[in-house]
Amino acid sequence: MKRFLRSSVFKNLIVIALVVMVGVVVASLSHNAASPVTTVIGTVFSPLQKLSSYIADNIDGLSASFRSSSVYIEENKALKKEIEEYRKQLTDYNELKNKVDAYEEFYGIKQQNPDYEFSYGSVISKDAADAYGSFVLDIGSKDGVKVDDPVIYGEYVVGVVKKVNYTTCVVYSVLDPRVNIGAFESGTREYGYVSGDAKLYKSGLCRLSGLDSSTSVVGGGIVCTSGAGGVFPNALIIGEVKAVHSDDVSSAYYAEIKPFINPDEITDVFVITSFEGQGEEDISD
Numbered sequence: 646m647k648r649f650l651r652s653s654v655f656k657n658l659i660v661i662a663l664v665v666m667v668g669v670v671v672a673s674l675s676h677n678a679a680s681p682v683t684t685v686i687g688t689v690f691s692p693l694q695k696l697s698s699y700i701a702d703n704i705d706g707l708s709a710s711f712r713s714s715s716v717y718i719e720e721n722k723a724l725k726k727e728i729e730e731y732r733k734q735l736t737d738y739n740e741l742k743n744k745v746d747a748y749e750e751f752y753g754i755k756q757q758n759p760d761y762e763f764s765y766g767s768v769i770s771k772d773a774a775d776a777y778g779s780f781v782l783d784i785g786s787k788d789g790v791k792v793d794d795p796v797i798y799g800e801y802v803v804g805v806v807k808k809v810n811y812t813t814c815v816v817y818s819v820l821d822p823r824v825n826i827g828a829f830e831s832g833t834r835e836y837g838y839v840s841g842d843a844k845l846y847k848s849g850l851c852r853l854s855g856l857d858s859s860t861s862v863v864g865g866g867i868v869c870t871s872g873a874g875g876v877f878p879n880a881l882i883i884g885e886v887k888a889v890h891s892d893d894v895s896s897a898y899y900a901e902i903k904p905f906i907n908p909d910e911i912t913d914v915f916v917i918t919s920f921e922g923q924g925e926e927d928i929s930d
Contacts, residue, residue, distance in 0.1 A: 754800045758878065762919035764788040768912050769813070777821040777846060778908060782916070785812045789918040795877045796914050801906045802826065802870060802883045803914050814916070818908035819883060820851050827873025828853055828883055830900070833861045836871055839883055839902060849907060850887065856898040862889055868902050875925040878917065 755761055766782035784790050786809050794806040796816050805824055808815035817824050822841040829836045830853065837855030845852060853868050866886040872879035884904040891898050917923075 754797075754881075758920065760919075760921045761878070761917055762789070763915045763917050764790055766790075766814075766914055766916055768914070772815075777817065777823070777841065779807070779815055779817050779821065780908070780911075782814050782816060782914065783812070784916065785810045785814050787811050788916075790814050790916050791918065793876050795881070795917045797881060797917060798906050798911060798914050800882050802877065802881050802904070803906050803908060803911055805876060806916060816914075819904050820846050820849065820908060822846070825874075826877055826883065827871040828868050829871045830862045830886065831867045831869055833866070835860060835862055836873075837899075838873075839868060845901060850901050850903055851884070853886070853900040853902050854892070854897070856889070856900060858891070858896055858898055860889065860898050860900075862886060862898075862900050864888055866900075868900070872922060875923055878920045878922065 755763075764784050766784040766788075768780050769783045771778060771780045782790075782796075790806055790809055792806055792809055796803045796805060802819050804816045804818040804821065805826075806814050807817045807823070818841075819826065819839065820841045822843055824841055826839045827836075828839040835856060837853045839851055839853050841851050853862070856862055864886050868883045868886060870877040870879060870881040870883060882905060884902040887901045887903050889898055889900045
């Protein structure tokens with residue numbers, strides 16, 4: 646018996662009994678409607694109940710959070726798909742707008758020159774290896790395009806076709822030294838030829854060569870195609886005179902020309918596939 650009274654089990658029972666007695670006294674003093682034992686049990690286990698409720702509430706919130714995240718993911722996918730559709734519509738609109746603009750530019754010159762036959766083309770690539778920025782159109786021999794067909798935007802010269810495949814063609818711009826165009830200055834009616842120049846290319850300029858030392862060509866004049874050589878029809882606009890210089894090699898003069906169309910910025914053009922006088926050689930004495 647003495648051993649039991651000294652044991653830890655007996656001591657724990659004493660502690661529990663004291664806790665219960667204290668709880669009974671507290672419950673009696675508080676005039677609670679519940680029984681003292683119930684109150685004691687509630688007092689002892691209340692913290693555990695609160696902890697359990699807290700965990701349950703947070704688990705519910707976490708579950709709701711997972712559900713919300715899945716909803717957001719689906720909404721995000723739907724929005725991305727909608728944005729992609731809008732982008733496609735915008736791309737289609739811009740392509741259509743460019744085509745309409747190009748046709749509007751060409752309409753006037755077509756009215757004045759009903760003999761022109763043409764094919765509409767878009768730039769699909771540029772040759773990065775080409776020092777003079779040649780570019781490729783999405784039209785070729787199947788569209789009636791041939792080597793040396795003139796390339797224009799409205800009434801303005803862009804360049805000339807130099808290579809043709811069945812579905813594509815390569816265009817050299819008016820700034821390219823490999824291009825020569827019979828031309829004249831509209832104010833003075835002085836004739837020469839326009840060609841690219843390696844030194845002027847980076848400045849976006851070409852030159853009207855073959856002017857006399859007594860030339861009356863001055864800055865601000867407009868240079869047009871003369872039709873000489875049968876590659877370009879007459880009176881297409883090439884560009885504006887920026888300055889006139891004497892040639893270091895000969896006694897002749899030349900004019901620096903700024904084309905009205907920047908070949909680097911062009912996206913849509915027309916290739917004139919046929920016109921009266923095309924391919925005709927000059928008549929000389």
